[in-house]
Amino acid sequence: MEFEKVAVLGGGLLGGSLALALMRSFPALPLSLWARRAETVAGARGRGIASATDDLAAAVAGADLVVLSTPVGAMPDVLRAAQDRGLSPGALVTDVGSVKALPHLALRPLLARTGGRFIGSHPMAGSEQNGIAAAEPGLFEGAACLLTDDEGVGEPQTGRLERFWQALGCRTSWLDAATHDALVARISHFPHLMAAAAAKVALGNPGDARFGGGGLRDTTRVAGGDPGMWAEIVVENRAALRGVVRDGIDALSEMLAMLESGDQEALRRWLAEAKQRRDDSRPDLRNEFS
Numbered sequence: 520m521e522f523e524k525v526a527v528l529g530g531g532l533l534g535g536s537l538a539l540a541l542m543r544s545f546p547a548l549p550l551s552l553w554a555r556r557a558e559t560v561a562g563a564r565g566r567g568i569a570s571a572t573d574d575l576a577a578a579v580a581g582a583d584l585v586v587l588s589t590p591v592g593a594m595p596d597v598l599r600a601a602q603d604r605g606l607s608p609g610a611l612v613t614d615v616g617s618v619k620a621l622p623h624l625a626l627r628p629l630l631a632r633t634g635g636r637f638i639g640s641h642p643m644a645g646s647e648q649n650g651i652a653a654a655e656p657g658l659f660e661g662a663a664c665l666l667t668d669d670e671g672v673g674e675p676q677t678g679r680l681e682r683f684w685q686a687l688g689c690r691t692s693w694l695d696a697a698t699h700d701a702l703v704a705r706i707s708h709f710p711h712l713m714a715a716a717a718a719k720v721a722l723g724n725p726g727d728a729r730f731g732g733g734g735l736r737d738t739t740r741v742a743g744g745d746p747g748m749w750a751e752i753v754v755e756n757r758a759a760l761r762g763v764v765r766d767g768i769d770a771l772s773e774m775l776a777m778l779e780s781g782d783q784e785a786l787r788r789w790l791a792e793a794k795q796r797r798d799d800s801r802p803d804l805r806n807e808f809s
Contacts, residue, residue, distance in 0.1 A: 520545045520686065521679045522611075526582035528597055530554030530563050530571065532646060533615045534588030535654030538568050540687050543656045553578035554651075562651040576604035583607065584683070586640075587614040587622075590748065591755055595625045608633040611676050613640045617703060618756045619696035623669045638680050639667035639696065642689055643707070647743035660688035665703075667696045697759075704759035709767060711741050711749060712760075718742040 525541060527534045530552055538552040552571045554560050563571035572578055579585060579601045587594045594614060598606075612635055616622050619639045626637050644662035646653055664684040668677055681691045694702065718739040722728055728735065753760055777786045 520548050521682060522548075522584040524549040524551070524582045525584045525586065526551045526553065526579050526601075527586045527588055528553045528575075528578065528601065529588030530556075530559040530651050531588060532649055532651075532653050533642070533644070533658075534586070535563060535566065535568070535651040536644075536656065536658035537586060537588065537615070537687075538563070538571075539566065539654055539656035540659055542568065544686060549581065551578040551582065559651055566651060566654060575600055579604060579606045579610075581607075583610050584680075585610050585612045587612065587616070590751055591616040591618055591621055591625075592751060594622055595629060598626055598629050602629065602633055602635075606633075606635075608635050610635065611672075611680065612637045613680060615640055615642055617641060617707065617752045619665075619667045619669075619694075619699040621755050623667065623696050627670065636672045636676060637670060638672050638677060639669070639699075640680065640684065641665040641667075641699065641703070642684065643703075645744075647741055649745045649748070657688075659684070662689050664689035664691050665699050666691055666693050667699055668693065669696045700756050700759045704756055704763045708753050708756055708760050709763045711744065712753065712764065713767065714739050714742040715749075 525548065527538050527541075527550070534552060534554075538550060541548055541550050550570050552563055552568050553575055554563065554571065554573060557573055560571045560573050585601065585606065587597060589597050591614075594616070598612065612626070612630065614622055614637075616639070619641065622639055623637070629635075630637050642659050642662050642664040644658045646655075646658075666677070666681060666684070677693075681693075684691050721731075721735060721739065774786070774789060777789065
């Protein structure tokens, strides 16, 4: 571990899982987990995270890596509060947010006032479960982690942060923030919206679920995620997501036209193309997206 102390700010699923993963892989590493609510702190301590605290000054004291694990919209306020409570200007700041253009834009002026540095992180790991109770130390193993350095922080910090995520089992890649947001709009945010649409249509009568099988369960699973969190995510990424949703509507319209015409061969080709794309990507779909 190349950092002397890691401060994780935010005690939800990702923040809690990160703290547990660090404790398991680097038991001697000084670590703090900050949460705003006392009940979250108590829950974290109940999971064995003895360093959990609601004292932000204590959490950031001596930290040379700060991981913002709050909703993206809350990150500027949390970072500002951390700076006011003694965050070292030399500390590297990263995050675990599902969008990247907005954090780079929102955090840039705050870090400029202290000379701080921000590199974005997005570990593509998650669950439809939420909160510290759902945290798992193995959540990041085998997951992709997308990194963004739009401010040009560069080495040695980019290398240190990449090795940090790799040490927790992540497969790392570098993108710019706009490319990142366009990518996750397609592979993460759009599938979540489609799962929600499937749940609304297929489960118009929730009691019908007792007749369903694995296809219904798997297709709608991620629709069980926190609606407030996902509403924030997709609105934050709406610029990239709008076109993807239109593509989805076009695909459904194409399928509807084939159903209305009874063109079984066209529908077979449509389904075969979808199957081929899924089959071609199967080795890379071993992890859940967030």
